[in-house]
Amino acid sequence: MNRSSIGYAMQNTRVLYVPDRRIDSFGDTRFNFRLISEPLDEVGVCRIRSGWVEAARPRILRPADLRSIETEGFSTEAARYFEWMEAQGARLRALFEYGFRFGRSDVNEELVHDSLAEVADRVVKESLKSGDPFRAVIAGVDDAWEVSLLHFMLEMIQKSHEINIFDFRRRGLI
Numbered sequence: 001m002n003r004s005s006i007g008y009a010m011q012n013t014r015v016l017y018v019p020d021r022r023i024d025s026f027g028d029t030r031f032n033f034r035l036i037s038e039p040l041d042e043v044g045v046c047r048i049r050s051g052w053v054e055a056a057r058p059r060i061l062r063p064a065d066l067r068s069i070e071t072e073g074f075s076t077e078a079a080r081y082f083e084w085m086e087a088q089g090a091r092l093r094a095l096f097e098y099g100f101r102f103g104r105s106d107v108n109e110e111l112v113h114d115s116l117a118e119v120a121d122r123v124v125k126e127s128l129k130s131g132d133p134f135r136a137v138i139a140g141v142d143d144a145w146e147v148s149l150l151h152f153m154l155e156m157i158q159k160s161h162e163i164n165i166f167d168f169r170r171r172g173l174i
Helices: 003-011 076-087 093-098 116-130 142-170
Strands: 014-017 029-037 046-056 070-072 101-112 135-139
Touching: 003 076, 003 142, 014 116, 029 116, 029 142, 046 116, 046 142, 076 142, 101 142, 116 135, 135 142
Parallel strands: 029 135, 070 101
Antiparallel strands: 014 135, 029 046, 046 101
16 A cells, blocks of 8 residues: 555545544543445445444553554554654654554455445444444545544544543643
8 A cells, every 4th residue: 555545545535424432531442333435346336344443542651762553453554544644744743652552353344236325325324223322434445444444543533632631631630
């Protein structure tokens, strides 16, 4: 996966159904995702990937020179996403210093013979009915789907920022 495919995935990733919950300030947070994409080599077909993606605090505090973002269950190509983000000017220093860990697990795939719009509409409606506050629906790029998933996680971190700051202040940590 090169820089242009990461950029393409970033531009074409959309969160269609945002979870009610946010990233926990002091614990681990797992989201139950549905990622919808269109295979490039098939017309009228969508792939639905479902599974879990987790944002976690570091298990072991490491010295500053060994801190990094860990990506458990992701390909090494997908992990380059963070390098790409920094090259684009994103301020990820706090994630690196904290030693954040992202993981994905229990991923299943299903091919559906229908348009992306119809599949997305159906999956979003199912998510509304589920009542799962950790459910997310993402439209992404098929060959760079892990980048789409990591992009969703960074978006959730940004949306959780205000709540996390409030929690830290309430506990007298900042």
